Amino acid sequence: MSVITMRGLRKDFTVRVRAGRLRREKRTVAAVDGIDLTVAAGEMVGYIGPNGAGKSTTLKMLTGVLTPTAGEVSVCGLAPVPQRTRLALSIGVVFGQRSQLWWDLPLRDSFSLLRHIYRVPAGAHAARLRRCRSLLDLDGFLDTPVRQLSLGQRMRGELTAALLHGPSVLFLDEPTIGLDVVSKQAVRSFLAELGATGDVTLVLTTHDLADIERLCERLVVIDHGRVVHDGTIEALHDRYGSRRRLVADLDTPLPPGFTVTGAELVAVEADGHRVSFDLLSSSAGAVVAQLASLASLRDLSLLEPDIEDVVARLYRS
Amino acid sequence: MGELRAYAAIFTGQWRSVASYRTSFVVDLLTNLGATVVDVATVLVLFGAAGSVAGFTLTEGLLIVSLSSCGFAIADFAVGNIERLQTYVRSGTMDAVLVRPLGALPQLVLMDLPLRKALRVLVGVGVLVAALRLNDIDWTPARVALAVLTPLAGALFFGAIFVATASLAFWWVESGQVGSAFTYGGRDFTAYPLPVFEGWFRALFAYGMGFGFVAYQPALTLLGRPDPLGLPAVAGFLSPLVALIATGAAAVVWRAGIRHYRSTGS
Numbered sequence: 001m002s003v004i005t006m007r008g009l010r011k012d013f014t015v016r017v018r019a020g021r022l023r024r025e026k027r028t029v030a031a032v033d034g035i036d037l038t039v040a041a042g043e044m045v046g047y048i049g050p051n052g053a054g055k056s057t058t059l060k061m062l063t064g065v066l067t068p069t070a071g072e073v074s075v076c077g078l079a080p081v082p083q084r085t086r087l088a089l090s091i092g093v094v095f096g097q098r099s100q101l102w103w104d105l106p107l108r109d110s111f112s113l114l115r116h117i118y119r120v121p122a123g124a125h126a127a128r129l130r131r132c133r134s135l136l137d138l139d140g141f142l143d144t145p146v147r148q149l150s151l152g153q154r155m156r157g158e159l160t161a162a163l164l165h166g167p168s169v170l171f172l173d174e175p176t177i178g179l180d181v182v183s184k185q186a187v188r189s190f191l192a193e194l195g196a197t198g199d200v201t202l203v204l205t206t207h208d209l210a211d212i213e214r215l216c217e218r219l220v221v222i223d224h225g226r227v228v229h230d231g232t233i234e235a236l237h238d239r240y241g242s243r244r245r246l247v248a249d250l251d252t253p254l255p256p257g258f259t260v261t262g263a264e265l266v267a268v269e270a271d272g273h274r275v276s277f278d279l280l281s282s283s284a285g286a287v288v289a290q291l292a293s294l295a296s297l298r299d300l301s302l303l304e305p306d307i308e309d310v311v312a313r314l315y316r317s
Numbered sequence: 318m319g320e321l322r323a324y325a326a327i328f329t330g331q332w333r334s335v336a337s338y339r340t341s342f343v344v345d346l347l348t349n350l351g352a353t354v355v356d357v358a359t360v361l362v363l364f365g366a367a368g369s370v371a372g373f374t375l376t377e378g379l380l381i382v383s384l385s386s387c388g389f390a391i392a393d394f395a396v397g398n399i400e401r402l403q404t405y406v407r408s409g410t411m412d413a414v415l416v417r418p419l420g421a422l423p424q425l426v427l428m429d430l431p432l433r434k435a436l437r438v439l440v441g442v443g444v445l446v447a448a449l450r451l452n453d454i455d456w457t458p459a460r461v462a463l464a465v466l467t468p469l470a471g472a473l474f475f476g477a478i479f480v481a482t483a484s485l486a487f488w489w490v491e492s493g494q495v496g497s498a499f500t501y502g503g504r505d506f507t508a509y510p511l512p513v514f515e516g517w518f519r520a521l522f523a524y525g526m527g528f529g530f531v532a533y534q535p536a537l538t539l540l541g542r543p544d545p546l547g548l549p550a551v552a553g554f555l556s557p558l559v560a561l562i563a564t565g566a567a568a569v570v571w572r573a574g575i576r577h578y579r580s581t582g583s
Contacts (some may be wrong), residue, residue, distance in 0.1 A: 013579060060580055065415045067576045081576070088418035098413045104334040116326035117417060119319040145337070 003169055003201045004039035004062065009071035011057050011225075031057040033225030034071070041168075042198040046216035047205040050315045054225040055205040056095075059173050062203070063093050076168060089118060092162035092170040097177075099154070100161045101146045107157045108142045111164060118165035125164055132160040135190050152183030159190065170194070172204040176211055188214050209311060221314060228314060237305050240314060243278040248291055249299040250275065258294050263287045323419055327427040335432060345433035353437045356386055357444055360508050371512035376451045377540060378510065383445040384532035385507040388471020390434070390441035396476045398429040400496060403486035409581045421575060422480070441468075452540060459554075460539055466557055467535040471507075473560035474531055477567035478503060484567075487574030507531040512545050527559040 011032040019025040032054040039045055049055050060066040061073055064080035064087055073080060078087045093100070101110040115125045133139055136156040141149055149157065155175065162170060175191070176184045192215055195202050206212060212219055212233070219236060221229035229236050237243075246263065253272025263277035279287060284302055291297060335342055360382040364375040373381070402425065405411045414424050449464060482496030503522075506514070511523050511533045523529030530552070537544050538553025 057580075060412065063416050065412050066578065066580055084415065085418045085420065088416055091416075093416040095409075095412055095416075098409050100413055100416075102330045102334055104337045105330065109330075109333065113326045113330045117323045117419065119323060119418075 001041050002038040003041045003043075003076060004037070004203070005072070005074045006035050006037045006058075006062075007072040009035040009058070009061060009073050010069050011054075011061060011066060012069040030225050032061070032068075035222070035225070035227055037220065037227065037230065039201060039203065041201055043218060044195045044202040044216045045204070045218045045220060046212035047203060047220050047222065048207070048209065048212060048311065049205075049222035053222045055222055056173055057225075058222070059095075059171050059203070059205060063091060063171055064088070089165065090168050092165070092167035093173075094155075094158050094162045094171070094175055095173045097174075099146070099158065101154070101157055103147045104145055106143045106145055107138070107149070110146065110157070110161060114161055114164055120165050124166065128164050128166060129160065132163060135193065136160060136186065152179050152186070155179060155183065155187060156190075159187065163194075167200065169201045169203065172202070174206055175204060176206060176208050184208070184210075191215055221311065223315060236310055236314075240310050243280065244284070244305060245303040246277045246279055246284055246287060247301045247303065248275050248277075248288075248297060249273060250291075251296040251298055254291075254295050260287060260290050260294075262290075320419070324423055324427055327419070327424055328430060331428050331430060332432065342433060346436055349434050350436045350440060353386065353390065353440045356508075357382055371510045372545060373510045376448065377536070377542075379444075380448040380452055380539065381510055381532045381536045382508040383441070383448040384467050384471065384536055385504060387438075387441035387445045387468040388531060389475050389504040389507075390437040391468065391472035392475035392479060394431060394434045394438050395472070396426050396479050397434065397500075398431050399425060399479050399483040400500075401429060402483040403490060403492055406486045406578070407490055407581065411578065412580055415578075422571060449539075454539055455541055463535055463539060463553060467532070470556040470560040471531045474527065474556070474563050475500065475504065477560070477563035481563075481567040481570045484570045484574035487577050487579075503528050503531075507533065527563060530556045530559045 009032055010030060012028050012030050014026050014028050016024045017027050031052075035054075035058060047055050047058070057066065061068050062075050062080060064084035067081045075087060076090045078090075080087055100114070101107065102113065105113075111125075111129060114120075115122070133142075136159060138156060138160065141153050141157075144153075146154060146157065159175070172191075176187055179187065188211060191202065191204075194200055195215060202215070204211065204215070217232060219229065219231065219233055220227055221236070229239065231239075245266070250273055254275060260277065262281050262283070263279050265275065266278050267276040268274070269276075275291075277287060288297075288300065357379075360378060361375065364370055364373075364378045369375070370378060399422075402411075405414070405425065411421075414421050414428075417424065445468060454460060478499050479496070482492075482499050485492040485495060503526075506522055506528050511519060511529055514523070523533070534544070534548065535553040535556055538550050541550075543550070544552065
């Protein structure tokens with residue numbers, strides 16, 4: 001069952017551009033330029049793209065903050081803008097830069113205010129808070145005013161705030177931005193655990209591909225307001241020709257005029273003592289066997305493709 | 318019921334935040350009190366120096382200014398801080414407001430209820446009561462109702478202007494002080510008897526935009542004076558109607574503004 005449906009979703013912004021000394025021209029820019037996507041219940045979807053690609057704009061249309069210029073969108077069976085307040089009860093939102101917490105109040109107070117705002121029964125609220133406290137290790141700073149929290153602590157508070165009403169969809173806009181390694185790990189393992197229960201559909205935008213590799217089976221790459229890839233990370237590699245690389249150290253160089261099927265020679269180093277091949281098929285075994293018959297092998301290593309490279313190439317193209 | 322409790326929670330959050338800075342709250346409270354006294358005193362000084370203004374005596378003038386300032390003080394207390402909408406639009410706080418399961422306008426109002434302006438309302442009511450007693454009013458049930466309704470309708474009217482002008486920020490983030498021309502400017506306009514103003518300016522603000530019905534016309538009806546500008550006595554009872562029209566218009570502008578909201582980058 002799909003929880004999120006977008007059909008031909010579009011958002012235009014008019015911007016005024018300086019043209020000459022006093023004149024300003026109006027120009028229409030499509031921040032989101034026709035997106036078709038469906039997300040099934042319990043899925044974990046990672047949304048990536050360069051700055052200004054339209055990730056946040058899409059998320060804001062899904063949460064009812066922005067009104068789409070054209071197209072259809074439905075979340076949990078509701079139309080986000082007209083049914084904004086009803087939708088708010090079934091979604092959780094963490095916008096990295098926008099706090100849901102009360103700046104001058106202790107974290108604990110923010111949580112109890114949110115209980116009333118979302119009309120959560122006391123028992124359910126206490127149970128969820130208990131779970132977040134232990135998983136996110138909140139006990140050390142529950143009584144500290146939010147303004148005095150570190151970014152990592154605050155982000156853990158924001159995650160808790162977004163989950164206390166038991167939403168069925170959680171939207172996260174750059175949840176790990178600016179966090180140190182330890183806090184990033186804490187946030188990731190918390191989200192992984194949350195996703196593993198299957199109760200919550202998770203949509204997150206990020207610049208940190210490690211977030212995606214760790215959390216999301218499905219990766220949506222967006223650029224200039226359009227979806228340029230939708231599938232697994234492996235499918236992305238297949239599609240953009242990123243291959244595994246086999247590096248072999250040899251006792252003697254390969255004989256001249258040799259042939260190796262299923263691989264492409266990409267480098268010869270150290271007077272022919274080190275050769276690198278890109279694997280064309282998924283099996284390395286056949287290529288290793290051919291190499292062993294041609295020369296004596298000293299060492300082998302297999303390098304996985306780097307997703308950062310793939311995405312960087314994708315943005316450039 | 319649950320919804321009311323939810324709005325109460327928004328207010329509680331604000332109140333506790335303010336309470337965490339006690340001294341500055343007390344200073345604000347007193348400064349605001351001073352400002353209201355100065356507003357009324359300005360008009361009194363004018364009347365005191367001139368003896369009478371456009372045929373109105375000091376106590377009659379006091380009635381007009383007190384009706385106006387009482388309505389304004391209530392509106393300013395209840396929704397005046399909606400002026401800060403531009404800050405919220407610019408900083409993106411508006412996003413956080415829109416993802417909560419409550420109406421955006423009541424949230425903004427309660428998130429920012431200027432408690433420091435509470436004393437202004439008390440002073441406004443006090444001055445109005447004094448003005449009503451100082452004038453020789455022939456009390457009838459209709460006049461009693463008018464004396465109570467006028468400040469409330471005035472509050473609604475000024476509230477509508479606060480909301481409508483603040484909504485400009487949805488289209489034009491740098492709307493700056495444009496709103497003040499109509500809110501504070503409107504209050505100053507309503508503080509004086511209408512014959513003080515002239516020509517198209519009077520026609521536009523007093524009748525076109527309805528400012529004349531906030532304090533001047535009801536004051537004439539309370540005093541039992543004919544309008545030197547020729548409107549019948551029933552015009553004094555129009556202020557609730559004018560306020561409702563203004564409120565309807567403000568609601569339309571606000572809704573259109575929310576639809577037009579652009580948020581800010583990530």
